[in-house]
Amino acid sequence: MKTLMIIGIMLSSLMANEGKVLFDKHCASCHTPFIPMEKLKENFLDHNNTLLHLKAPTLNQLSYRLKQRIGDPKGDEDIHRMEVTAFMSDYVLHPDKQKSVCLEEVVRNFDTMPSLQGKVTQEELDKIGEYLYDFDKKVIKEKGVTYEGFDEALKRAKKEHKIIMIEAMSEDCHFCRKMEHEVLIDDEVVKALKKDFVPVRIDIKKHQLPLGLKAELTPTFIFVDEKANILSNVPGAWNKTDFMQLLREAKTQRKEKE
Template sequence: MKKIVWIALCITSLFSEDGKAVYENKCASCHSGYIAMNILKENFMVKNNALLKLKAPTLNQLSFRLKQQIGDPKGDKDIHRMEVEAFISDYLVKPDKQKSLCLKEVIRHFETMPSMKGKISEDEISAVSEYIYDYDKKMVDKHKVRYENFDKALQKAQNEHKIMMIKATSEHCHYCKKMDREVMVDDQVKQALAKDFIPVEVDISKESLPLGLNADMTPTFFFIDEKENVLKTIPGAWDVNDFLEILREINDLKGKKK
């Protein structure tokens, strides 16, 4: 029995390594790896691609778009993976900008992808599709703000005289994910939070909020002082500049209350 588990583990790890290797050998010359969404936005929407001079959508862009727009993202997870793989498999053999999921502002900077017919095997396509499917979430988790659990956060807030920021999210909250990708990975936001706040994240589709708090929508941000008073409740998703402004205002509030 142990042996079977061990073999199964080896095979899975082989596959995951494979996907990365296929990407590096056959896709990376055009599709670059992770670049934070706010920088990509500036590059494509403001700087006309002059900032990054990209040749193709980045892997995190590809990953996010495919997962959002192919098949049913809220349906069965295994079927969804297969739907995304089928799209990639078809695109590699018969690329066509008409089928592209990218925004017009993005795709207009690129040539049509050359067909890889005969240059990539079925196994390689499966492996690279798995890798792409998981890529965006993996990268956002790696780069986004670190959250504490509530008990630890409360203690830290009291010890360090900081404000707790409790973010209410839910499983299929589109704007929570959008904010995670575009705002919670931004260096200035991460610095502002690290300096004056202790961030906590609660998925209200799975657990209830602490302190008897209640969120009518997600995301909602509750700012709590070290005596457990609610300083402010901010519902909704924000861009980097607005969110930084909110953090500044909340921090000023704390100063006034002292």
């Protein structure tokens, strides 16, 4: 069984690598791979694409939107992959802006893409689909916040004089995913957390919070000092500006307790 799992992982990795090569060949001339969501919002909502002058939605936009809008994102992942790949394959062969999963304020800035009929095989589309499906997870892993378990976080907080930030979340929490894709991946946010905080992420539907803590809503951000004193317990999803203010307030609260 272990051997089969290893083979499966290797095949999936190989298909993803082939998918990237095919994406670069057929799609990258129009679809920029990654731009932070906050910058994309600014570009489309405030500047009607005159800031970035994009030719088409970015790959991180498509990866996130397709997985939220096509099929059942909470169901079986293998089936969901097939549903997303099937939709993507049909769209690139028979483009129609009316079928787009992107928001209207995004789509209106682009012309309908040319069909790839006769230019790409179904096997190639399947490999591109694998790459597309996994892209947003890959970006979050590479660019997002790194989390630790609470016990290890407390040790680090004591050693490095840092604040523990606990994110109480759940897998089916829409606003948790939204923050993960839009805020907790931002360079400035990640840098601020690395400097003064030790992040912990706990799925409250699967695990209890430490220190007898409770969270009624997800996400909830709980700040704990190196002596395990609770600094604040703040429910809600935040944009970058408000979240950075939340971090500053936690640092102020820590100073007041010292």
